[in-house]
Amino acid sequence: MKSNNNNNLEKFEFTKKNLEEVDKIFAKYPDEQKASAVMPLLDLAMRQIGGWITESAMRYISTLINVPYIRVYEVASFYSMFNLKPIGKNFIQICTTTSCWLRGSDDILKLCKKHLNVENNQTTKDGLFTLKEVECLGACVNAPMIQINDNYYEELNKDSLLNILNKLREGKEVSIGLQTKKRKGAEPIDSVNN
Amino acid sequence: MKKVFVNEQEILVPDSATVMQACEIAGEEIPRFCYHESLSIAGNCRMCLVEVENSAKPVASCAFPVAEGMKIVTNSDKVKKARKGVMEFLLINHPLDCPICDQGGECDLQDQSLYYGKSYSRFEENKRAVEDKNFGPLVKTVMTRCIHCTRCVRFLDEVAGTHELGAINRGESMEIATVVEEGITSELSGNIIDLCPVGALTSKPYAFTARSWELNHHDTIDVTDGLGSNIVVDEFQGEIKRVLPRFNENINQEWISDKSRFSYDGLNIQRLDKPFVRNIENKLTTTDWETSLDKISFLLKQYNSNQIGVVAGSLSDVETMFVAKEMFNGLGVYNLDCRFNGSNFKIETRSDWLFNSKVSGIDKIDKLLIVGCDPKREATVLNARIRKRWLTGELEIISICAPNDLTYKVENLGNDIAILNNADIINTIKDFFQNSKFPMIILGDSILSTEEGENIHVITKKIADSCNVIKEDWNGFNILSPYASRAGGLEVGFIPTKNGINAKQMKKKILEKEIKLLFLIEADDFDIGEIDNESTKIVYVGHHGDKLASKADVILPITAFTEKKALYINIEGRPQFTKKIIQNKGLAVDGWKIFRALADKLGIKLKYNNHQQLLDRIFKLHPEISSINEIVPAKCLKSNKSIPKIKSLKSSFLVKNYYQSCPITRASINMANCIKRFSKKEESIVNG
Numbered sequence: 001m002k003s004n005n006n007n008n009l010e011k012f013e014f015t016k017k018n019l020e021e022v023d024k025i026f027a028k029y030p031d032e033q034k035a036s037a038v039m040p041l042l043d044l045a046m047r048q049i050g051g052w053i054t055e056s057a058m059r060y061i062s063t064l065i066n067v068p069y070i071r072v073y074e075v076a077s078f079y080s081m082f083n084l085k086p087i088g089k090n091f092i093q094i095c096t097t098t099s100c101w102l103r104g105s106d107d108i109l110k111l112c113k114k115h116l117n118v119e120n121n122q123t124t125k126d127g128l129f130t131l132k133e134v135e136c137l138g139a140c141v142n143a144p145m146i147q148i149n150d151n152y153y154e155e156l157n158k159d160s161l162l163n164i165l166n167k168l169r170e171g172k173e174v175s176i177g178l179q180t181k182k183r184k185g186a187e188p189i190d191s192v193n194n
Numbered sequence: 195m196k197k198v199f200v201n202e203q204e205i206l207v208p209d210s211a212t213v214m215q216a217c218e219i220a221g222e223e224i225p226r227f228c229y230h231e232s233l234s235i236a237g238n239c240r241m242c243l244v245e246v247e248n249s250a251k252p253v254a255s256c257a258f259p260v261a262e263g264m265k266i267v268t269n270s271d272k273v274k275k276a277r278k279g280v281m282e283f284l285l286i287n288h289p290l291d292c293p294i295c296d297q298g299g300e301c302d303l304q305d306q307s308l309y310y311g312k313s314y315s316r317f318e319e320n321k322r323a324v325e326d327k328n329f330g331p332l333v334k335t336v337m338t339r340c341i342h343c344t345r346c347v348r349f350l351d352e353v354a355g356t357h358e359l360g361a362i363n364r365g366e367s368m369e370i371a372t373v374v375e376e377g378i379t380s381e382l383s384g385n386i387i388d389l390c391p392v393g394a395l396t397s398k399p400y401a402f403t404a405r406s407w408e409l410n411h412h413d414t415i416d417v418t419d420g421l422g423s424n425i426v427v428d429e430f431q432g433e434i435k436r437v438l439p440r441f442n443e444n445i446n447q448e449w450i451s452d453k454s455r456f457s458y459d460g461l462n463i464q465r466l467d468k469p470f471v472r473n474i475e476n477k478l479t480t481t482d483w484e485t486s487l488d489k490i491s492f493l494l495k496q497y498n499s500n501q502i503g504v505v506a507g508s509l510s511d512v513e514t515m516f517v518a519k520e521m522f523n524g525l526g527v528y529n530l531d532c533r534f535n536g537s538n539f540k541i542e543t544r545s546d547w548l549f550n551s552k553v554s555g556i557d558k559i560d561k562l563l564i565v566g567c568d569p570k571r572e573a574t575v576l577n578a579r580i581r582k583r584w585l586t587g588e589l590e591i592i593s594i595c596a597p598n599d600l601t602y603k604v605e606n607l608g609n610d611i612a613i614l615n616n617a618d619i620i621n622t623i624k625d626f627f628q629n630s631k632f633p634m635i636i637l638g639d640s641i642l643s644t645e646e647g648e649n650i651h652v653i654t655k656k657i658a659d660s661c662n663v664i665k666e667d668w669n670g671f672n673i674l675s676p677y678a679s680r681a682g683g684l685e686v687g688f689i690p691t692k693n694g695i696n697a698k699q700m701k702k703k704i705l706e707k708e709i710k711l712l713f714l715i716e717a718d719d720f721d722i723g724e725i726d727n728e729s730t731k732i733v734y735v736g737h738h739g740d741k742l743a744s745k746a747d748v749i750l751p752i753t754a755f756t757e758k759k760a761l762y763i764n765i766e767g768r769p770q771f772t773k774k775i776i777q778n779k780g781l782a783v784d785g786w787k788i789f790r791a792l793a794d795k796l797g798i799k800l801k802y803n804n805h806q807q808l809l810d811r812i813f814k815l816h817p818e819i820s821s822i823n824e825i826v827p828a829k830c831l832k833s834n835k836s837i838p839k840i841k842s843l844k845s846s847f848l849v850k851n852y853y854q855s856c857p858i859t860r861a862s863i864n865m866a867n868c869i870k871r872f873s874k875k876e877e878s879i880v881n882g
Contacts, residue, residue, distance in 0.1 A: 068357030070373045077362040 099140035213255035281311035297393030330377020331867035355601030417678035422764030451574035460862030467780025507717035511760035514785030524798035528694030532683025539651035544828035550669035566641020572676035639675035738857035
């Protein structure tokens with residue numbers, strides 16, 4: 001398939017540990033509707049491979065759930081959360097939908113691009129970061145925010161963003177969630193002040 | 195039944211009806227793109243919006259079930275506005291290239307845009323462009339025209355069962371794409387061209403050769419397989435431009451196979467348009483009818499009647515075989531056979547060779563046994579019908595000596611026919627058929643052409659008897675022959691009688707040089723290998739310079755199925771006529787006229803002088819085939835033979851080359867292109 005530049009022809013199989021996960025996933029669906037497990041399985045495969053899905057993984061999943069390959073590919077290409085091309089170690093998704101945008105997500109995006117020297121949907125040369133602009137990630141209350149791999153980093157500003165990027169580049173640990181320590185979770189700003 | 199109101203008109207509709215069906219019953223036309231009667235409901239084009247009382251928004255009528263007392267409005271301003279809106283969205287990315295589009299003139303989008311759309315466009319932005327996909331040598335794609343109705347995707351999923359297309363990506367980027375870049379391999383792929391409501395999928399061979407409104411439509415039937423699918427042949431200025439299916443619920447419904455649809459170009463290639471005679475220098479030279487017929491009557495007088503053999507091929511019509519039979523029998527020649535592939539079995543009643551359950555019988559079967567047959571390639575449309583039945587979940591299928599890619603789940607008992615000697619297997623089959631209301635056995639004519647053919651027929655008939663497959667009101671014992679001529683030849687008795695020998699024995703006698711004169715009536719598939727011109731003279735009667743014509747001593751040109759009105763009997767025993775659509779090529783004449791003329795030369799009196807008189811004579815002698823399009827059910831006798839032992843056989847008889855199976859398809863460039871493209875899957879050598 002031309003639209004799928006996915007030339008990793010290595011044969012994919014779930015690891016033993018993941019096969020146990022597969023059984024748990026299948027247990028959630030009636031036997032005759034195994035095909036419903038396509039999305040959790042794609043997610044599992046994506047985690048095993050390292051953030052993206054190969055064609056051989058999709059073919060493997062199609063045999064597991066007993067549907068034609070094209071049905072799995074349709075699902076994988078439909079959802080933006082499934083990556084069909086290799087991505088960097090840190091997959092940065094920047095929310096630019098209304099709340100974040102009002103609170104300065106444009107600056108966050110610009111800074112990311114400048115600091116990492118990449119454009120949208122590109123991976124840095126060292127393979128550490130992939131940048132992607134996305135729609136609302138549902139953390140509007142702490143806008144602006146970004147998602148890196150599975151974690152949210154919220155209420156960002158210039159300094160905290162650079163701090164995160166630098167630490168990740170050096171392989172250090174970064175605290176997840178709110179980056180300003182004034183309040184907890186989604187507490188209103190007012191109640192903290194009073 | 196439920197009572198609903200369509201535009202205040204009260205009607206009764208079935209409980210399971212949709213709003214769209216209710217509107218149609220009321221006589222209201224609802225525009226649509228994605229909805230198709232033979233496919234599942236998708237509801238994604240939104241063109242069929244109507245207003246339903248108490249619903250805030252218009253509803254998609256194709257996917258909305260009716261409720262008791264529902265009030266439906268199809269002609270309000272709201273509905274009209276909704277249709278205009280949908281139409282405007284559909285046209286946003288649709289190119290304005292109707293003048294250079296093959297769909298132009300018969301395009302759903304064009305028509306509906308005229309009746310339900312706006313007369314102007316408000317869209318000023320750039321249209322999106324989509325890369326064309328490679329769907330193979332038959333289907334041309336212009337994907338920018340696609341409106342994503344997904345009819346093609348659903349067709350390949352549901353009817354063809356090959357799952358080769360899908361809708362990938364989403365929103366603005368959505369595209370229809372194939373799994374692999376080598377085209378659609380399904381033998382039914384041409385039907386997606388008919389299904390496509392716009393010009394995204396069009397016929398590659400037909401591309402830019404005619405406009406739809408110029409074409410003359412001719413209803414006729416197809417002869418590339420035994421089914422006798424109903425087709426429309428579109429002709430322009432004496433040339434066949436394309437072939438489309440014609441709806442016939444009893445045979446092909448609304449589908450035809452790619453071979454039926456695209457092999458028409460073979461009718462213009464390698465045609466025989468003059469009689470030929472081999473001269474002293476051993477070269478075939480053109481001649482006239484008088485000389486060639488004189489030469490034949492000279493040859494006929496030279497040999498004894500048992501030194502003469504006559505074989506008819508897969509395209510021969512009933513008239514030709516009937517007159518040939520009367521003429522040769524008049525000469526005392528009884529070595530006649532229409533079973534050129536060597537299929538051989540004891541014939542007691544018509545039910546021994548017919549597809550007794552009828553094709554439409556497939557719609558109610560619950561158990562099916564396939565023996566030595568490849569329905570996917572021998573009767574593609576029939577195979578799709580089996581799949582349709584199987585999809586309902588009420589059909590179980592087992593097979594012996596059958597391929598494993600039949601597009602439905604088949605439990606294969608084994609690929610060696612000798613397992614029928616095994617009592618366990620017989621018991622398995624008996625258990626399988628137990629309690630079945632409508633059991634069916636399909637026995638392939640191809641396996642009957644093997645050495646063990648006769649025994650296989652007997653043993654399968656025995657199984658049918660013992661498993662109660664043949665009941666008072668249901669005959670589930672069926673023979674599937676892939677040849678258009680077969681049933682007709684057997685109906686008029688174009689088989690050896692008295693001391694005559696069959697095709698298989700003739701083949702042996704030719705090698706032993708005991709058959710000195712061989713008549714081949716379009717019988718290019720009669721496999722005689724290298725033949726010695728000195729010991730066996732060949733008279734070839736046919737319309738294509740195919741495999742065996744070059745070996746002949748006399749060649750007589752006849753008309754092909756599009757150039758004559760002729761009778762063909764399909765596998766069910768259903769007589770149907772072809773139509774004369776184009777002129778005869780050169781000096782070619784209808785096949786039966788040659789044998790009528792020869793009879794005169796040889797002093798054999800035949801009582802008919804024109805086609806109608808001939809038909810009257812055929813119908814008088816064979817009343818079973820006298821009512822056109824009607825099937826006269828065949829009586830079935832219980833087999834009283836003992837059970838024979840069957841020798842081991844490999845499945846080498848199964849179809850290897852779907853696309854080239856008769857002189858017309860072998861001459862066709864379209865079919866040759868398919869072979870080139872799909873040669874990985876179907877091994878074959880391209881002829882010509």
